[in-house]
Amino acid sequence: EIVMTQSPATLSVSPGERAALSCRASQSISTNLAWYQQKPGQAPRLLIYGASTRAAGIPARFSGSGSGTEFTLTISSLQSEDFAVYYCQRYNNWPPDTFGPGTKVDIK
Amino acid sequence: QVQLQESGPRLVKPSETLSLTCTVSGGSIISYYWSWIRQPPGKGLEWIGYIYYSGNTNYNPSLKSRVTISVDTFKNQFSLKVNSVTAADTAVYYCARDWGPYIHAIWGQGTMVTVSS
Numbered sequence: 001e002i003v004m005t006q007s008p009a010t011l012s013v014s015p016g017e018r019a020a021l022s023c024r025a026s027q028s029i030s031t032n033l034a035w036y037q038q039k040p041g042q043a044p045r046l047l048i049y050g051a052s053t054r055a056a057g058i059p060a061r062f063s064g065s066g067s068g069t070e071f072t073l074t075i076s077s078l079q080s081e082d083f084a085v086y087y088c089q090r091y092n093n094w095p096p097d098t099f100g101p102g103t104k105v106d107i108k
Numbered sequence: 109q110v111q112l113q114e115s116g117p118r119l120v121k122p123s124e125t126l127s128l129t130c131t132v133s134g135g136s137i138i139s140y141y142w143s144w145i146r147q148p149p150g151k152g153l154e155w156i157g158y159i160y161y162s163g164n165t166n167y168n169p170s171l172k173s174r175v176t177i178s179v180d181t182f183k184n185q186f187s188l189k190v191n192s193v194t195a196a197d198t199a200v201y202y203c204a205r206d207w208g209p210y211i212h213a214i215w216g217q218g219t220m221v222t223v224s225s
Contacts, residue, residue, distance in 0.1 A: 034211055036153075043202055043215035044153065055213065087153060091210035095169055097143075097155035 002027045002093055004100035006086075012108040013078050021103045023071040023088035032092035035064055035073045038102075039084045047086075048073065075105075083107055110135035112203050112216035120197075120223050126190040130203030130216060137161050137184045141209035144177060144188045146199040147218075154199075158209045159186055166209070193223045 003026040013019045023033065031051035036044040046055045048064035051071055061076040075082055088100040116128035130142070144156040157167035159177045167175050171190070179186040190197055200220050204212040 036212070043218050044212070045215070046211065046213050049207070049211045089153075089212075091208065095155075096166075097168070097210045099153040099155070101152050 001095065002029060002090060002098065004088060004090055004098055006088060006100040006103045008103060009101070010104045010106060012106055014108045015080060016077050017108075019075040019078055019082075019105055021073040021075075021086050021105070023066075023073070023100055025069045025071075025090055027093075028068045029090045029092050031067045032090055033064075033066070033071050034089045034091060035062075036087045036089065036099075037082075037084045038087065044087065078105070110205060110214055112205065112214060114201060114203050114216045114219040116219065116221070118219065118221060120193055120221060121225050122194055122223055123192055126188070126193050126197060126221055126223070128188045128201055128203075128219065128221070130186050130188075132184045132186075132205070137179065137181055137186065141206035142177075142179070142186045143204045143206050143209065143212055145202045145204060145212065145215075146197075147202070148196075148199045155210075156188065156190075156201075158206060160209070195223050197221070198223045 005024045007022045033051045035048040038044040052064045063074045085102045085104045087102045111133045113131045120126045138161050143158040159165045174191045176189045200218040202218045203216045205214040
């Protein structure tokens with residue numbers, strides 16, 4: 001089974017700064033990767049799929065990159081509403097739907 | 109726009125069956141995949157399974173023996189049953205509309221289900 005890991009577990013960032021979140025797969029998953037944002041008490045929201053395609057309505061400050069085993073979600077200039085937990089998810093192979101453990105982005 | 113709403117009992121006794129329904133409004137259940145995902149308190153996300161509007165299903169192997177997902181296209185609803193529940197099944201349960209499947213594009217607000225006697 002392909003295992004997903006995310007780092008760091010917590011990222012402390014000041015508003016306006018850039019944040020880079022890492023997601024790694026234990027085997028190649030091509031670009032079959034999505035990113036979700038989850039705020040406290042809310043459902044997750046799809047940000048990125050296909051490793052780099054923004055979902056509808058997602059601001060351009062969110063970008064995804066990578067392929068194979070290493071992926072990055074970059075938030076170019078953090079806004080107050082961006083402080084949340086971010087999950088990566090692979091959607092290939094079997095079982096096909098595995099989420100990473102998450103990275104919490106909090107205010108520095 | 110499309111909205112999803114989970115409904116069902118919030119408290120289930122151990123060894124009994126957890127049953128939830130997801131009602132889709134603002135759009136048709138036809139031509140999409142629909143998933144259930146859960147999140148234990150303070151923990152990460154676990155995909156439970158999906159159903160296509162035609163009735164085809166696929167389940168997480170870790171839960172497959174206890175899970176059934178069904179669809180009612182006339183009511184624009186799909187449902188989840190988890191048998192023989194234990195405290196480990198306590199979680200927020202989300203329904204979602206998928207692309208693909210597996211890309212969970214639109215989510216319900218979630219419903220907390222507690223397994224306790």
